[in-house]
Amino acid sequence: MTFTRAHFESAAYVHCSVFKCFKNYQEAVQQGSPLPTAALCIMSRLKDDPRWFSYTDACYAENLSALSAPVLRGVARRIVTKSSDARNKECSVDAIVSHFASRHTELASMSDDILFKSLLTASVPPACTRSRGTLLAAEFQNLYGPEVATALRTPPVISSSPALDSAAMQASKGMSLPWISASVDDLARHLKKLKRTDIQTCIRRLAPRYRTLYNKVSHRKTCNALANHARQRALHLFHAGASVLGDVYLAYFPFLSCYLLSDKAVFCQILAHDFGVLVTERLSQEIVLRSVKDMSARPECKHNALAEARDIRTDRERGWPMPVSKEVVLKCLNGYMEGTMWTEPFVCAVCSQYDRDAVNIHLSGDISSMNLDLLRVSDDFVVKKCVIQNMSTCFAFDNVLIDGLMLEKRGIVFENSKAVELKVCLQCKSSLTQNKTPPLALANGLFRGTLPDQFRDLTWVEEKICAIYSITAHVTRLFQSSDPLQPKVFHGNTCAHDMNVMSTVSVLPRTPADINGFLSVVFIGPEKFDPNRMGTLFRVRKQKIWSFLVWLKNHNCLYADIELDLSILNQYPTDGSLPGLH
Numbered sequence: 001m002t003f004t005r006a007h008f009e010s011a012a013y014v015h016c017s018v019f020k021c022f023k024n025y026q027e028a029v030q031q032g033s034p035l036p037t038a039a040l041c042i043m044s045r046l047k048d049d050p051r052w053f054s055y056t057d058a059c060y061a062e063n064l065s066a067l068s069a070p071v072l073r074g075v076a077r078r079i080v081t082k083s084s085d086a087r088n089k090e091c092s093v094d095a096i097v098s099h100f101a102s103r104h105t106e107l108a109s110m111s112d113d114i115l116f117k118s119l120l121t122a123s124v125p126p127a128c129t130r131s132r133g134t135l136l137a138a139e140f141q142n143l144y145g146p147e148v149a150t151a152l153r154t155p156p157v158i159s160s161s162p163a164l165d166s167a168a169m170q171a172s173k174g175m176s177l178p179w180i181s182a183s184v185d186d187l188a189r190h191l192k193k194l195k196r197t198d199i200q201t202c203i204r205r206l207a208p209r210y211r212t213l214y215n216k217v218s219h220r221k222t223c224n225a226l227a228n229h230a231r232q233r234a235l236h237l238f239h240a241g242a243s244v245l246g247d248v249y250l251a252y253f254p255f256l257s258c259y260l261l262s263d264k265a266v267f268c269q270i271l272a273h274d275f276g277v278l279v280t281e282r283l284s285q286e287i288v289l290r291s292v293k294d295m296s297a298r299p300e301c302k303h304n305a306l307a308e309a310r311d312i313r314t315d316r317e318r319g320w321p322m323p324v325s326k327e328v329v330l331k332c333l334n335g336y337m338e339g340t341m342w343t344e345p346f347v348c349a350v351c352s353q354y355d356r357d358a359v360n361i362h363l364s365g366d367i368s369s370m371n372l373d374l375l376r377v378s379d380d381f382v383v384k385k386c387v388i389q390n391m392s393t394c395f396a397f398d399n400v401l402i403d404g405l406m407l408e409k410r411g412i413v414f415e416n417s418k419a420v421e422l423k424v425c426l427q428c429k430s431s432l433t434q435n436k437t438p439p440l441a442l443a444n445g446l447f448r449g450t451l452p453d454q455f456r457d458l459t460w461v462e463e464k465i466c467a468i469y470s471i472t473a474h475v476t477r478l479f480q481s482s483d484p485l486q487p488k489v490f491h492g493n494t495c496a497h498d499m500n501v502m503s504t505v506s507v508l509p510r511t512p513a514d515i516n517g518f519l520s521v522v523f524i525g526p527e528k529f530d531p532n533r534m535g536t537l538f539r540v541r542k543q544k545i546w547s548f549l550v551w552l553k554n555h556n557c558l559y560a561d562i563e564l565d566l567s568i569l570n571q572y573p574t575d576g577s578l579p580g581l582h
Contacts, residue, residue: 041246051247059156137254187227349411350428
């Protein structure tokens with residue numbers, strides 16, 4: 001068995017052989033001696049045993065250890081007699097190496113004629129030349145499969161040489177590949193344009209024993225590590241010589257039909273096999289130094305910026321607006337005012353609710369489908385007090401189609417005091433067209449009537465005195481003015497709070513003590529509180545209260561059975577503040 005020089009050299013000093021090859025290369029160039037090409041070395045190797053056929057057992061074992069355990073166990077079980085010899089990965093590797101060594105000894109001792117007859121059935125690709133090297137590669141690929149056979153052919157050592165400027169420049173000129181002499185930073189900038197996953201995949205495909213270390217977190221450091229490794233690998237292949245280049249090529253591509261390739265083609269194919277086509281193409285792109293690139297691009301950028309500024313100024317001058325006329329300004333202002341002005345929404349004539357989506361029902365057309373008779377006044381009390389006695393015009397609209405219907409006049413459009421159109425919300429319209437009374441219609445027991453004009457000025461205290469139900473308590477907070485010129489001016493606010501218990505009465509009006517039980521006044525000031533200064537805040541008028549109660553008893557069914565007591569009314573002033581307020 002033959003051994004390579006790297007087998008005897010220390011890994012730390014493997015660059016010595018590289019420099020020796022580089023020295024021999026320089027001496028041959030200076031003497032003008034013909035140099036062997038990679039193609040000639042490949043052709044000469046085809047007649048003999050290939051270089052990968054004579055690696056050490058340790059090299060084969062190391063190559064196989066990079067494969068997965070299932071692949072190794074599957075191959076080992078086919079070549080061993082005992083299943084225990086393939087129980088784990090280490091045993092599988094030992095079994096394959098042992099089987100390969102025995103088969104190697106058998107085939108190496110055969111002459112070419114005997115080997116050709118023995119491997120006559122070996123499946124060699126049709127276009128491939130049947131030589132000793134191709135037959136051996138086909139035999140082991142048939143025995144172990146493509147993965148294990150490829151691992152066995154992998155070169156044992158891929159050493160790297162220090163990137164000296166002279167060596168890198170010589171390799172760059174010799175292979176016509178400028179990127180070999182470029183700096184690692186320039187190469188890393190090219191690789192940064194690739195995806196992080198592509199870079200890490202390229203590194204993982206390298207054999208574990210010479211795979212470069214990289215930082216999974218930093219994409220920049222990973223690109224730097226891969227660029228440095230690719231550059232060192234290219235320098236080693238160039239200075240190792242045509243013989244090593246041919247051996248590596250045959251280990252990677254044992255079944256090619258044509259080996260008459262240039263050294264550059266062989267060199268590039270080996271690098272593409274090691275690092276992938278994507279990485280090698282990115283490294284081979286033209287490298288422009290950053291300083292040179294910036295200096296060459298600076299005038300062009302400046303020219304483009306000036307042209308862009310000039311075009312912007314020209315367009316601005318050409319399209320500069322004329323002074324806006326006053327009519328246009330006023331039109332825009334009126335449009336803005338109309339668009340932002342709040343308008344009161346429509347009122348539904350059926351339920352008396354605000355609704356901006358209310359639809360128009362013209363009374364001049366056919367309205368039979370609306371079933372408006374459902375809204376006719378049917379409450380006995382309302383009919384007796386309002387309709388029969390003619391005490392109200394709430395249900396008179398000067399239109400025979402809707403007279404007597406319980407409708408809200410604010411939802412009716414009049415022309416010359418005659419109703420011509422109804423505003424109806426969609427919910428009420430849907431119920432009426434289905435011949436159903438709308439749930440919120442006034443005719444559904446929700447009509448509360450309207451107050452006569454004489455009661456429009458009732459104060460909130462007077463309304464509370466006349467109320468049957470009292471469900472809120474009022475708290476008033478007053479501050480005396482700090483202005484010495486206005487010592488009798490108060491300011492503050494009143495808050496109403498819900499009560500847990502609802503207060504009801506059977507006799508009205510309520511007594512002043514009852515009203516004071518629901519009122520609380522908090523006065524903040526330097527002087528004593530004087531109720532006479534309160535003005536109309538707690539104003540009470542005895543005659544207004546009595547008139548309002550009499551009207552309610554005649555026109556509100558809830559007040560029909562309420563007893564009115566004049567003795568309680570006499571406890572209130574003719575026109576003054578609520579008694580007992582302090």
